[in-house]
Amino acid sequence: MVLLKIKFPFQKRVRLAQGLWLLSWVAMFSGAITFAIGVFLKTELHRRSEVMHSMDIHIVPNLLMAVGLASVGINICAGKVCQDSLDTSRFPRWKTFLPPFFCFSVFITSLLLVAMILSFALQPSLEESLKIGLKNGIRFYKDTDTPGRCFQKETIDRLQIEFQCCGNTNYRDWFEVQWISSRYLDFTSKEVKDRVRSNVDGRYLLDGVPFSCCNPASPRPCIQYSLLDNSAHYNYEYQTEELNLYNRGCRQALVSYYMGLMNTIGPCVLFDFLLQMTILVSLRYLQTAMEGVIGQENVEIETEGYILEKGVKETLLETKEKVKKLLQFAQVGDASATTPGTQPDEEKPATA
């Protein structure tokens, strides 16, 4: 039973070919846009790569770029096929090329869906990667004299200013690390000695945050140090103070930013996917309709177009058989290479 058969008179065929040619141009631009979107996403992820521990999430922009480029090529081919389909002398040369072309295109187009699914599925991985990356960034904040880490301070400061966030989960993360380098601590002063002795690792911990946590929208000048000590500042209560520092943690800020980006990109990618599938289905109809015309004298006869010649199940069985045969041929080829030695021996005793 043929799958989704449609009758195609000559006019309908011509219209299909013309419409498809135009649509393939549109899809080519759409593919280029998908590629550009992939490049943009990769650049954005790369910009913050210093606070990301693993590169798993990069598979999404990589897929988008690959599919974008491939779909430009696919659509150029499709346009060429449409152009040739209007001329029955030129169409037959596409005969052997089209079936593998369809399989390849369907596979590439389905990668778009895979990319979309991955962009949601990899969110926990992104969050974990950011958690570790930010923790390291905060730990190495003070190491501005260590090669390889000397830009961590600037990176974290600019990140906190740009994304309006403080710390990993919240500002209290800064209380647990020594973020002031020992180079700038006066170890002869009582205060420093007290603080260093007050914890097991001998670190200088304080209830203060860097200046980049300060919120410009606060009505009072920024309070960075002695944050938990209400008596250290006039008219200050840390439990009710909301606007002094940024309340959001940088991990949450970055995850929302990237998820927002991918949610914006999602509809564009979905549109490209639908457009591409429409083109492939229409091209299949055009191919099957044209096959009825080839070899006929009257070009203007009515033909039928379909997606699959037999039902889905039967086509799958057939494909399986074909693949088995191919494998068997390969095996038989090997077997016949080894048997010629035995056959002449069998013949010899008969003649002798």
Add this chain to the structure above:
Amino acid sequence: MALMKVKFDLKKRVKLAQMLWLMYWFSIMAGVLVFSMGLFFKIELRKRSELMDNNESHFVPNILIGVGLLACFLNACGGKICYDSLDSTKFVKWKSILKPFLICCLFFNFLLIVTAAMCFAMRIPLEFTLAEGLKNGMKYYKDTDTPGRCYMKRTLDLMQIEFRCCGNNNYKDWFEIQWVSNRYLDFSSKEVKDRISSNVDGKYLMDGVPFSCCNPSSPRPCIQQQITNNSAHYSYDHYTEELNIWKRGCRDALVSYYGGMMNTIGILVLMVTLLQIAVMIGLQYVNTSLSTLVNPEDPESESEGWILEKTVKETFTDIMANMKAMGKGNQVDEEANEEAVATVS
């Protein structure tokens, strides 16, 4: 002796008209570009109008917007004329207004040059406006409870962070004003009372700056308070410390930002002017080549085209003579009227 005379046959005329039509399309896009640049500049000025004392002149961006729209309109007309010039029946209706249209284009080109000059010259009044606006802005930094000024702190902080600058001329401007509101000062403490009594106006002045002056590239945590007191901080010398806070003043930063923008816009307007002059000359060639057909009935005959019918000097003297004649004509009329009046009365 005509200026830059060129012989035209039908093929050359058609090619000229087609090329000119294409160039008019580019000119329309250039007009749209000028319009959008004027709009962009206007929005940028609006964004920082608080720092310019709400007093800034929007003259230049308004002119750019007007010129852009006018350019689109004139170029659309020119394009239509070119399109019709290939068909002699359609071209007849344009023939009479072509000369005034070309004179309009000439005046428009002068206007474009003047606009470009103004773009370059606007830097100076902008500098004065910014100096005044920033000074006042810093004065109102602490007034976060006064309606109308409550966002000044946020605006200044965000600006200092974005433009990487501190204060008006440099960071010392913050030492001369009270930028900490009285609401957050403990007037019973000795330190506060000392500072207030140390100056005539009773202001709480200190050698500290807001957090937005801090430079993230500094290797050490930001030192905002007691900047000029070396003993207050370990291993610190404020004479040699370069990376702690931003060294540049915000007036310099903003002027160079807007100056750069205006220079770019000015250069683009000059390029658009060149394009406009080119299409104007092209249109003059089309006009003259179609009016000097050897055989007016035969559209395929040869013709000549020029920019000016006589040389520049002669054209100039002609124009002066015409204007004098017009002036004398008025005088003669007036005298005749007076005589008539005199004779009548």
